Amino acid sequence: KAGVTQTPRYLIKTRGQQVTLSCSPISGHRSVSWYQQTPGQGLQFLFEYFSETQRNKGNFPGRFSGRQFSNSRSEMNVSTLELGDSALYLCASSLGRNTGFGPDTQYFGPGTRLTVL
Amino acid sequence: SQQGEEDPQALSIQEGENATMNCSYKTSINNLQWYRQNSGRGLVHLILIRSNEREKHSGRLRVTLDTSKKSSSLLITASRAADTASYFCATCFRDDKIIFGKGTRLHILP
Numbered sequence: 502k503a504g505v506t507q508t509p510r511y512l513i514k515t516r517g518q519q520v521t522l523s524c525s526p527i528s529g530h531r532s533v534s535w536y537q538q539t540p541g542q543g544l545q546f547l548f549e550y551f552s553e554t555q556r557n558k559g560n561f562p563g564r565f566s567g568r569q570f571s572n573s574r575s576e577m578n579v580s581t582l583e584l585g586d587s588a589l590y591l592c593a594s595s596l597g598r599n600t601g602f603g604p605d606t607q608y609f610g611p612g613t614r615l616t617v618l
Numbered sequence: 619s620q621q622g623e624e625d626p627q628a629l630s631i632q633e634g635e636n637a638t639m640n641c642s643y644k645t646s647i648n649n650l651q652w653y654r655q656n657s658g659r660g661l662v663h664l665i666l667i668r669s670n671e672r673e674k675h676s677g678r679l680r681v682t683l684d685t686s687k688k689s690s691s692l693l694i695t696a697s698r699a700a701d702t703a704s705y706f707c708a709t710c711f712r713d714d715k716i717i718f719g720k721g722t723r724l725h726i727l728p
Binding site for chain 1: 661714720
């Protein structure tokens with residue numbers, strides 16, 4: 502099976518611009534989660550989509566949004582970029598089942614390195 | 619904060635030695651997962667341990683979970699250069715939220 506893919510891998514933007522990142526999950530996975538990773542804050546959860554619906558959301562401002570398509574592919578959008586948005590953005594997919602023992606194993610993509618100048 | 623916290627933040631050991639990393643958390647969890655990340659890349663899942671389990675093994679990895687102490691440990695035996703990476707615990711809750719700690723940076727010395 503192909504792994505989780507993310508495009509683009511690297512991106513340079515300037516303050517005030519907006520950006521869209523894409524994630525293709527493992528075939529058969531219905532859940533896609535997005536994380537922001539920075540040296541100072543570590544890995545922070547942005548949101549999770551399951552069957553085209555946002556199921557969980559982290560504590561990020563409304564400039565961060567996402568969506569999921571019927572084929573489970575997901576996009577994340579950041580509007581009005583700020584310098585502090587520079588980070589590695591990771592996408593993870595899983596089956597998204599509710600087993601009663603918490604979330605399934607997540608499989609991560611290689612990430613998109615966003616630099617805001 | 620519900621965040622799991624790894625200890626130590628950084629660890630350097632000689633190749634062949636065992637490495638132990640710990641994770642503590644504050645509220646009840648449904649499961650706890652350990653991940654590895656090589657420099658600036660995506661995370662790789664290592665082991666998932668459920669709240670009703672006490673120990674799991676996978677190759678050279680051994681994970682324990684003590685829910686009474688709200689802590690978990692990851693043991694890597696007979697370390698290799700390729701084990702150099704950051705290791706994260708992820709605490710997973712009833713509402714399916716997953717919270718990652720800030721990680722332990724492990725460096726294996728030749």
